[in-house]
Amino acid sequence: MPRRAADEPRGSCVPPIEVAFPDLARWEAGNAGVPYVWTFASRAAGPHVVVQALTHGNEVCGAIAVDRLLDEGVRPARGTLTFVFANVAAYGSFDPAEPFASRCVDEDFNRVWSADVLDGPRESRDLARARELRPVIDRADALIDLHSMTDPCPPLALAGARAKGLALARAVGVPEHIVVDAGHAAGRRLRDYAFFDDPADPRAALLVECGQHWERAAPGVALESTLRFLAHFGTIGRAEADARLGPARTPAQRAIAVTDVVTIASDRFAFAFPVHGLMVVEKAGTLLATDGDREVRTPHDDCVLVMPTRRPKSGETAVRLGQFVP
Numbered sequence: 001m002p003r004r005a006a007d008e009p010r011g012s013c014v015p016p017i018e019v020a021f022p023d024l025a026r027w028e029a030g031n032a033g034v035p036y037v038w039t040f041a042s043r044a045a046g047p048h049v050v051v052q053a054l055t056h057g058n059e060v061c062g063a064i065a066v067d068r069l070l071d072e073g074v075r076p077a078r079g080t081l082t083f084v085f086a087n088v089a090a091y092g093s094f095d096p097a098e099p100f101a102s103r104c105v106d107e108d109f110n111r112v113w114s115a116d117v118l119d120g121p122r123e124s125r126d127l128a129r130a131r132e133l134r135p136v137i138d139r140a141d142a143l144i145d146l147h148s149m150t151d152p153c154p155p156l157a158l159a160g161a162r163a164k165g166l167a168l169a170r171a172v173g174v175p176e177h178i179v180v181d182a183g184h185a186a187g188r189r190l191r192d193y194a195f196f197d198d199p200a201d202p203r204a205a206l207l208v209e210c211g212q213h214w215e216r217a218a219p220g221v222a223l224e225s226t227l228r229f230l231a232h233f234g235t236i237g238r239a240e241a242d243a244r245l246g247p248a249r250t251p252a253q254r255a256i257a258v259t260d261v262v263t264i265a266s267d268r269f270a271f272a273f274p275v276h277g278l279m280v281v282e283k284a285g286t287l288l289a290t291d292g293d294r295e296v297r298t299p300h301d302d303c304v305l306v307m308p309t310r311r312p313k314s315g316e317t318a319v320r321l322g323q324f325v326p
C-alpha cells in the first residue's frame with residue numbers, strides 16, 4: 001500500500017489522476033535569464049502579459065496549457081508575452097501515491113508575495129524561487145496565474161478585492177464564476193502582489209482555478225482562460241483565439257463576494273451536512289459545521305460555499321462564505 005502523508009485522513013478519497021504530467025525539462029534553459037521563463041516581444045507596442053503555471057506544484061493543468069502554447073510557438077502580435085513555470089521544484093517532486101504533497105517544497109509559494117517577506121530574512125526553497133521570479137513579475141502589466149482545486153468545483157476566477165480585478169475577470173469573459181476576495185491571513189498571494197492590489201495602478205492580475213487538480217477538463221479551462229486573457233490584451237488576435245478554441249462562449253458570469261472566512265480552530269471540525277463548491281445555503285443561521293464545541297452558522301441568506309475543504313486541518317481555512325453580487 002502506498003504511504004499516505006501524515007495529514008491525509010486515512011481512507012479519504014483521492015480523486016483520480018486523469019491527465020499526464022508533461023516533462024518540462026526542455027523548457028529549463030529559458031530565454032530571459034531565469035530558468036523556466038520564456039519571453040517573446042513583438043515589434044508592435046503593447047502591454048507585457050505574463051502567463052504563470054505551477055504556482056502550486058501539483059496543479060498541473062496550467063503546465064499542460066503553457067507547455068502546449070510554447071510547443072506551438074505562440075508569439076505576441078503586440079507587446080510582450082512571458083510564460084513562467086513557477087514552482088518547478090515542487091512539480092518535480094510529484095508522487096502519485098501522495099499527490100497532495102507536491103503543492104510546495106518548504107512553504108506555500110503563494111503566501112510570500114509581500115515586500116516584508118520577499119525582502120526579509122526568511123529562507124526557503126519556495127521563497128528563493130519567488131525572489132528569482134520577482135523581477136519578471138515586476139515587469140508585467142498583466143498576469144494570469146493558473147491554478148486548480150483540491151476538491152471538485154466549477155472553475156472560478158479569483159479577482160481579488162479591487163474593482164479592477166472584477167472588471168478584468170468580466171472583460172476576459174470566462175470562467176463563469178468570479179470570486180471577489182481578499183486572500184488569506186497566512187500570507188499574500190501573487191495575484192495581490194504590490195501594484196496588482198493598488199487601486200490607483202492600472203496593472204492587474206487574475207487567478208483562475210481551473211477545476212480539480214487532475215480532472216480531464218482542467219487543462220482545457222486553463223487554455224481557454226489563457227487565450228481569452230491574451231486576446232483581451234491584444235497579445236494575440238481574437239480570431240486566433242477563436243481559431244484555437246472555437247467561437248467565444250459567453251456565459252453569463254456571476255460574481256460572488258466573500259463575506260466570511262471560516263478558519264478551523266480544533267481537531268474536531270466537521271460539516272453538518274455534505275457540502276460542495278458553490279453550494280448555496282438558503283437560510284441565515286443554518287448550522288453549517290461544528291468545530292469542537294463551536295457552532296458555525298451561515299451569516300446571511302443565500303450563502304455560497306466557496307471551496308469547502310474535505311480535509312479539515314486546524315489552522316487552515318475550512319470554507320469561505322459569500323453572496324452573489326450584481
Ligand SMILES: [Zn+2]
Binds near residue numbers: 055056059147148
Ligand atoms: Zn493553487
